[in-house]
Amino acid sequence: MEYYKLIYKYAQYIPVTSALTFEGSATIGYGNTYRSANGIKPGDRRATEVNGLPFFENFYAGGVSDVPQFPR
Numbered sequence: 001m002e003y004y005k006l007i008y009k010y011a012q013y014i015p016v017t018s019a020l021t022f023e024g025s026a027t028i029g030y031g032n033t034y035r036s037a038n039g040i041k042p043g044d045r046r047a048t049e050v051n052g053l054p055f056f057e058n059f060y061a062g063g064v065s066d067v068p069q070f071p072r
Contacts, residue, residue, distance in 0.1 A: 003053055005031035029059050 011025040031053045 002034045003031060003057065004034065005029060005053070005057065031057060031059065 007027065007029040009025070009027045011023060014022045014024070016022050033052065
């Protein structure tokens with residue numbers, strides 16, 4: 001399956017004092033396949049159309065504070 005991803009990252013640093021700087025950042029992205037592929041659903045012998053990104057390339061919302069392993 002051939003796919004593409006477009007990602008835009010933006011960061012801005014704002015000095016608050018001579019020893020403190022605020023950093024804000026954002027990342028947005030979009031991805032899809034170049035064309036649909038044919039596949040077979042598990043448990044179903046009929047061919048189905050497969051499109052979208054592979055599950056390991058999906059985009060997820062959130063950040064470090066949203067991951068359960070990190071203390072808050």
